[in-house]
Amino acid sequence: MNDVIIIGGSFAGLAAALQLGRARRQVTVLDTGLPRNRFAGHSHGLLGHDHKPPLEILAEARRQLARYPTVRLVTARAESISGAIDDFCVLTGDGESLRARRLILSYGVVDQMPDVPGYAENWGTSIVPCPYCDGFEVAGQHWGLVWSGPQSMNQVRLFHDWTDTLTVFANGHDLPPDIQADLARRGISVVNGRITEIDHDENHNANVRLNAGPPVAVDILFAHPRNKPSARLHESLGLATVDTPQGVALKVDERRETSVPGIYAAGDLANPLMASVTLAISHGATAGISAQQSMLV
Incomplete structure (x- = not known):
């Protein structure tokens, strides 16, 4: 069994995986490879990586995570989630069934473009x-x-x-x-x-x-088009949300835990204030550390 399954492997998800990997926790990251900022030529304002292409930053992050033997990166979509704290089950689009004690949702949002040419x-x-x-x-x-x-x-x-x-x-x-x-x-x-x-x-x-x-x-x-979560797993889980001018975000506490015990959320999916790579990394790290500490005995 995994200690944590992270659904979404962009900046927030990988930041969570890094903290958990360094704590020698068994982690699986599921990702579809479609980060929200893939359309941007450069990412700005990220300390140490200012003006670098976001996909290049993510690729380097994945290379760095390879040195942690307990972190597994999987290209797959999470299709469904069942279970409860200490025994969650995630079914992937490839038919693989994964179990974990904790979950971190970081699958982000997608911008809903208006039907305007260009x-x-x-x-x-x-x-x-x-x-x-x-x-x-x-x-x-x-x-x-x-x-x-x-x-x-x-x-x-x-x-x-x-x-x-x-x-x-x-x-x-x-x-x-x-x-x-x-x-x-x-x-x-x-x-x-x-x-x-x-x-x-x-x-x-x-x-x-x-x-x-x-x-x-x-x-x-x-421009600020409306957005929506890139998956609907939070709906099937009954997680509490908050309304924002652009859409909905998952409701989390200061430790990034959602309304369901054992499920944490980070990144644009759970940030009603503003989208930011820096904030996504910070919130992802917080979610990873909080999930790890919640399993201490």
């Missing part, structure tokens, strides 16, 4: 979600923001640390008068109409076409 194709390059991840590289340039709701005003305030030139695309939203007045006071232009296409040319990274009026070109476009 949106998915430019995601991670000219359309990005996070100024901490990509803001420095385009600081001082003309930014665009696709309005997604009241939370977008927080982004407007945040962006000021990187640029003074911002255009807000209402994209069908009816902005309240007080928000419109605040944006006008800040000198931020608002473009009405729905976005119908996003392309780029040799001068601009994002050329935003609308159902009314001329296209508007910006150097980078920030």
Whole structure:
């Protein structure tokens, strides 16, 4: 029997495996090889790995985990989970049945791209979600923001640390008068109409076409599409969730334990505040250490 099965082998899952491997705990990591940030050319803000491709960082992490004999990395999808603390059973898509005393869920989320030509194709390059991840590289340039709701005003305030030139695309939203007045006071232009296409040319990274009026070109476009967990295992387990402006996240305590004893969660799947490689690694390490300590006798 495994001590821990980790479902999801990106930054959070591998960070948990590292802590457990160093504690000589028997660990199996199940991963499909589709991390959320695979579309990004570089990962920024990660100490010691700034401006490296995320897939390159993950590949190096897997090579480093190979020195721990109790850690097993398996390319497979977890299809179902049954059992309870000290005796969980995970059935993989390959038909393998694995047992473990503890589980760590780190299978992340997938972004739900709107049905707009060019949106998915430019995601991670000219359309990005996070100024901490990509803001420095385009600081001082003309930014665009696709309005997604009241939370977008927080982004407007945040962006000021990187640029003074911002255009807000209402994209069908009816902005309240007080928000419109605040944006006008800040000198931020608002473009009405729905976005119908996003392309780029040799001068601009994002050329935003609308159902009314001329296209508007910006150097980078920030957007926050809704997301959903990349698997539904938490639903079958009855785990508690919290609502976020972009979707749902698993509810965890300070030790990253979910509402079901013996099941921990880390990474974007259990972070309602913001997506970040640094936070994913931190939360993954915490989940791994907490799972290990919960098995002490």
